[in-house]
Amino acid sequence: MRLRIHEDGIRTIVEEGIQKSLTACLQCSKCGGGCARTEEFDLSPRQVIEYLLDCLDEQVLDSRTIWLCGKNCTGCEAICPVGIPLNEIMATLREEAKRRGIEPKYVQPSLIYHKFEHCSKHRKEGEEC
Amino acid sequence: MSKKTLIIGGGIAGITAAQKIAQNGGEVILTEKEGTLGGNFAKLTYTFPVLGDAKALVSQEVQKVQATPSIEILTNTAVAACQGEIGDFTVELSTSNGTRKENVGAIIVATGFHYMEPTAYTEYSYGRNPNVVTSLEFEKMAAENRLPQGDVRVVFVHCVGSRDKAKGYVYCSKICCSYSAKHAIMMKKANAQSKSYVFYIDIRALGKGYEEFIRSAMEEYSVRYIRGRVAKVLESEGKLLVRAEDSLMGNPVEVEADLVVLASAMEAPIGSREMAAILGIATDEYGFFQDVESNVRPCHSSKPGIFLAGSCTQPMEIASAVAMGGLSASEALAVTR
Numbered sequence: 487m488r489l490r491i492h493e494d495g496i497r498t499i500v501e502e503g504i505q506k507s508l509t510a511c512l513q514c515s516k517c518g519g520g521c522a523r524t525e526e527f528d529l530s531p532r533q534v535i536e537y538l539l540d541c542l543d544e545q546v547l548d549s550r551t552i553w554l555c556g557k558n559c560t561g562c563e564a565i566c567p568v569g570i571p572l573n574e575i576m577a578t579l580r581e582e583a584k585r586r587g588i589e590p591k592y593v594q595p596s597l598i599y600h601k602f603e604h605c606s607k608h609r610k611e612g613e614e615c
Numbered sequence: 616m617s618k619k620t621l622i623i624g625g626g627i628a629g630i631t632a633a634q635k636i637a638q639n640g641g642e643v644i645l646t647e648k649e650g651t652l653g654g655n656f657a658k659l660t661y662t663f664p665v666l667g668d669a670k671a672l673v674s675q676e677v678q679k680v681q682a683t684p685s686i687e688i689l690t691n692t693a694v695a696a697c698q699g700e701i702g703d704f705t706v707e708l709s710t711s712n713g714t715r716k717e718n719v720g721a722i723i724v725a726t727g728f729h730y731m732e733p734t735a736y737t738e739y740s741y742g743r744n745p746n747v748v749t750s751l752e753f754e755k756m757a758a759e760n761r762l763p764q765g766d767v768r769v770v771f772v773h774c775v776g777s778r779d780k781a782k783g784y785v786y787c788s789k790i791c792c793s794y795s796a797k798h799a800i801m802m803k804k805a806n807a808q809s810k811s812y813v814f815y816i817d818i819r820a821l822g823k824g825y826e827e828f829i830r831s832a833m834e835e836y837s838v839r840y841i842r843g844r845v846a847k848v849l850e851s852e853g854k855l856l857v858r859a860e861d862s863l864m865g866n867p868v869e870v871e872a873d874l875v876v877l878a879s880a881m882e883a884p885i886g887s888r889e890m891a892a893i894l895g896i897a898t899d900e901y902g903f904f905q906d907v908e909s910n911v912r913p914c915h916s917s918k919p920g921i922f923l924a925g926s927c928t929q930p931m932e933i934a935s936a937v938a939m940g941g942l943s944a945s946e947a948l949a950v951t952r
Contacts (some may be wrong), residue, residue: 511779512844514816520738520846524867530860565738565781565846589718 495541496582503578510568511535517562517576526592527551531562531572534579550591552579617720618642620947621706623694623890626654627933628925629725630676630942632947637685641948644717645680646692646708652677655725655926656933660757663797664828670758697722697894700919702950720951723943724904726890728926731776731783731880739772739848739877746855747848747875749775750791753798762805767873769802770857771795771813772845776880778816783880784901788930791878792819796832798876803836811838812870814845814859822932841868841871848875881930896921904928914943922946 501507501605511532518530527536529551537546546552555562556576563572620636620734622629626649633643656676659669677742680686680919689710696707702720730751733741741747748756753848756762763769773791776783792815799811813832818840820826832838843859855872883902891898897905904923907915914922924943925936 512816514774514778514844515842515860515862515863516844516846517860518846518862518865519843519867521867524860530862530865530867532860532862533865567774567781567783567844569781 489526489540492541495538495543496546496579497538497541499582500538500575500578504571504574506570508535508539508570511539511570512568514567516565516567520565521555521561522559523554531555534575535570546579547586547588549584552583555593579597600603617703617718619717619719620721620723620951620952621646621704621717621719621879622723622725624654624725624727624925624927625649625652625688626689626725626727626925626936626937627656627673627676628727628927628940628943629654629723630680631937632723632725632924632944633680633686634676634683635809635941635944636948637680637683637947639944639952641685641688641951642688643946644708644914645686646694647690648691648693648767650690652680652688652690656728658751658754660754661797661801662933663793664822664824666800694890700854704920706854721922721947722894723922723924723947724890724894724896724916724927725924725943726884726887726927727939728881728930729884733877733879733884734774736877737784738776738846739775739875740850740855741877744848744850746805746873749877749879750798751879753876754759756931757798757801757805758916760805762802763809763873764806766808767806768810768812768870769799769874769876770845770855770870770872771799771876771878772824772848772857773813773815773878775877776882777878779880784882786901787819788878788881788929789819789821790930790932792882793822793825793828793932795876795878796829796838799838800830800836803838805848811813811836812857812858812872814843815840816842838874843868853943874882881926884927887927894921914939914946920950 515532518524529549556573619642620646633645636643651671658671691711693709698705704719705718730787777788786850802811820829843862845859847858857870857872860867887902895918899905904927906913916923922943924939
């Protein structure tokens with residue numbers, strides 16, 4: 487189905503929250519490439535931003551990514567070449583989803599992530615990090 | 616009024632300016648802070664988009680200026696002070712034989728650029744793993760026949776320090792897309808068994824033959840281009856694991872590599888702000904020398920009589936540096952003759 491582009495989405499709420507335009511995103515995809523949990527995502531962080539710019543609000547609020555990304559992790563924020571505050575964006579989106587009565591997809595952060603990504607001594611034990 | 620022109624910097628822009636001034640009857644003092652002429656050009660192995668022998672090309676130009684009596688070459692020389700105005704500058708040069716004063720009518724600044732050291736990019740393991748190198752180091756490896764042999768994978772990473780507001784520069788360094796394609800081709804020529812991967816964000820091939828050159832890397836040399844900025848380079852059992860998102864697929868990908876080449880940004884030459892203070896000219900926010908008007912007066916500095924040439928003004932390829940050298944020469948001649 488062809489998407490009719492318009493401007494009336496939650497993008498404005500998100501941008502007010504971060505005091506920055508989402509058009510700053512280069513769509514370079516560095517965020518998703520470095521993420522330890524990217525395989526659990528349905529949208530990579532840069533796709534969340536592109537969807538917001540296209541006002542595809544329902545797809546964003548219905549995604550797993552917003553419940554998984556930006557909890558106890560700053561992996562993507564730290565490497566973002568334009569410093570987009572993805573954690574804040576995800577928090578705003580979670581709030582908006584809650585307000586609309588959308589059920590969280592995953593609430594618990596992955597423990598595997600904490601153990602193997604942040605602790606280098608575990609990396610050599612044959613575990614995926 | 617002095618009829619001499621001082622040219623600061625013996626790279627291709629300065630060399631070209633010196634030749635053009637001499638050919639038109641002017642006199643030149645050409646200073647170079649290093650011991651030899653040639654600048655960044657002399658550090659390359661091949662040119663693009665035609666794979667020309669870089670060292671032969673540059674030494675041919677160096678020999679021309681060396682053979683010209685009206686060009687005085689001072690290597691290991693820095694400009695210590697500068698007074699005066701257009702047509703009548705007094706400059707103090709610190710040479711290896713002590714300082715000397717010269718009276719010149721015009722000055723051309725052609726101090727070139729510096730390759731950024733990507734030390735801030737810890738996520739790419741640069742400085743930690745010897746198999747993660749910059750493009751300049753790759754050139755050196757190629758010149759010394761040290762490119763990896765056998766069944767190896769080589770990954771080229773675009774935009775390291777360029778288009779990166781957080782850790783580098785907002786600007787695009789302009790030539791990295793093309794020279795990374797050149798490196799991938801050089802790799803394939805040096806080792807037919809090798810496989811090359813280029814991770815890109817956008818491909819910017821802004822010059823005659825550049826698009827065709829990059830297409831040839833893909834089509835004739837089987838270089839695989841993947842759209843996505845590399846996020847991490849991990850060390851894994853003696854190899855390197857390059858992680859990114861293939862953004863056309865929207866899928867995370869990884870490549871096990873033997874060598875990772877970072878296309879680091881072109882930045883302003885070291886000490887450009889100090890040099891600008893000595894000369895009394897302006898620099899931009901990045902430290903490149905500022906032109907007064909970028910479209911029709913690209914080689915006029917903020918001070919009359921002082922002209923700019925080459926990559927000390929912005930990232931540029933050799934052809935543009937040569938063109939700007941020629942333009943600055945004609946501006947200097949208009950002042951001194």
